[in-house]
Amino acid sequence: MGACLSRIVISEFMDERAVSQLAAMHDVLYDPALVDDMPRLLAEAQFAGALVVRNRTQVRGELLAALTRCKVVGRLGVGLDNIDLPGCETRGMQVIAASGANALGVAEYVIASAMLLLRGAFTSTADVAAGKWPRLALGNGRETAGKTLGIIGFGSIGQLTARLAQGLGMRVIAFDAPLQTDAPVFRQTGVQCVSLHELVSGSDVVSLHVPLVDTTRGLFDAARVAAMKAGAILINTSRGHIVDIQAVANALRLGHLGGAAIDVFDNEPLAASAALVDCPNLLLTPHISGVSAESNERVSFMIAEKVLESLR
Numbered sequence: 001m002g003a004c005l006s007r008i009v010i011s012e013f014m015d016e017r018a019v020s021q022l023a024a025m026h027d028v029l030y031d032p033a034l035v036d037d038m039p040r041l042l043a044e045a046q047f048a049g050a051l052v053v054r055n056r057t058q059v060r061g062e063l064l065a066a067l068t069r070c071k072v073v074g075r076l077g078v079g080l081d082n083i084d085l086p087g088c089e090t091r092g093m094q095v096i097a098a099s100g101a102n103a104l105g106v107a108e109y110v111i112a113s114a115m116l117l118l119r120g121a122f123t124s125t126a127d128v129a130a131g132k133w134p135r136l137a138l139g140n141g142r143e144t145a146g147k148t149l150g151i152i153g154f155g156s157i158g159q160l161t162a163r164l165a166q167g168l169g170m171r172v173i174a175f176d177a178p179l180q181t182d183a184p185v186f187r188q189t190g191v192q193c194v195s196l197h198e199l200v201s202g203s204d205v206v207s208l209h210v211p212l213v214d215t216t217r218g219l220f221d222a223a224r225v226a227a228m229k230a231g232a233i234l235i236n237t238s239r240g241h242i243v244d245i246q247a248v249a250n251a252l253r254l255g256h257l258g259g260a261a262i263d264v265f266d267n268e269p270l271a272a273s274a275a276l277v278d279c280p281n282l283l284l285t286p287h288i289s290g291v292s293a294e295s296n297e298r299v300s301f302m303i304a305e306k307v308l309e310s311l312r
Helices: 016-023 038-045 061-066 085-090 103-119 125-129 156-167 184-189 196-202 222-226 245-254 293-311
Strands: 007-010 027-030 050-053 072-075 094-097 148-152 171-175 205-208 233-236 259-262 282-284
Touching: 007 016, 007 038, 016 027, 016 293, 038 061, 050 293, 072 293, 085 094, 094 293, 103 156, 103 205, 103 233, 103 259, 103 282, 103 293, 148 156, 148 196, 156 171, 156 184, 171 196, 222 245, 245 259, 245 282
Parallel strands: 007 027, 007 050, 050 072, 072 094, 148 171, 148 205, 205 233, 233 259, 259 282
Antiparallel strands: none
C-alpha cells in the first residue's frame, strides 16, 4: 500500500463511513470546515492526489493552480458549475460526479414542498397552541391531485419527480430545450412535452431541474415570474442565478404567486436580506434538497469508490 499511497483532501461534509473506506487505503485529510479556510485549503491542495468537494468549494483559479499533484476531483453531488472543467481537463484531472445518487432526495423535496405550499395549512401550530383557531383562514387550501406540475429540465431527477407526482394524481408537463418534442422519454413516462411559454403560463407548480449555463442564467426573471399562472408555486432546486429571488418575493407579497420554495441561491450562504424576512408563503432551505441521511450515504460511497478506482 505504501508505494501507491495518495493524499486525499475532503473539504466539505461526507459520510464518515465512506471517509473511513478512503482512509483504509490512502492518507486522508477530512475537514468539513476546510472550505471556509482558503489559506489552509490552498496549502493542503498542493499535496493532494485527490480532492473531494460538495458545491461550495470553488475548484478554479488559485485552488486549481495549487492542485499540482491532483489526479481526480470527486463531487459529492451532480452539479459541476463550481468546478473549472476545461481547467481540470487541461491538467489531466478527472472530475467525477455522483450522478443519480441524490435524485430521490430532490424529487421528494419537490413533492413535499408542492404539497405544503398548495395546502397552506401547516404554519398554525403556534396559533393553535395559544388557543387561537384559524380554521376559516386555513380551510381553503388546495389539493395536489388534479393540479398540473410543469418540469423544466427533464433529466433523471425531473423524470423521477414526474413519477412521484403522477402517483399523487398530478398531470405532468415538461420542457427540455435539448430534447426533441418526440423524444421517446416523453412517451415512456406519460409526460406531455410543451413549450416553455405553455409550461410557465399553464402550470400550478413549476419545478426547475436545469444546470446553470448561459441559456438558463436569469431564466426566471421578473417578466417570467409575472407570466406564471396566478396562484402558482415555484420550486428551485437546481442552481442560483436561474431565479430572481427578489422578483419572486415581490410576486408573493403582491399575491400573484401562491408560494415558492428556494433551495439554491446566487451566493451561498445567503446574505441576510430584509426583503425576504416575513415574506408570505416563502420556504428557504440551505441547499439541502438532495441531502438526506440516505442520499448522503449513497453519494459518499459512490464517490469514495470512484476515487479509489481512479487512484489505483
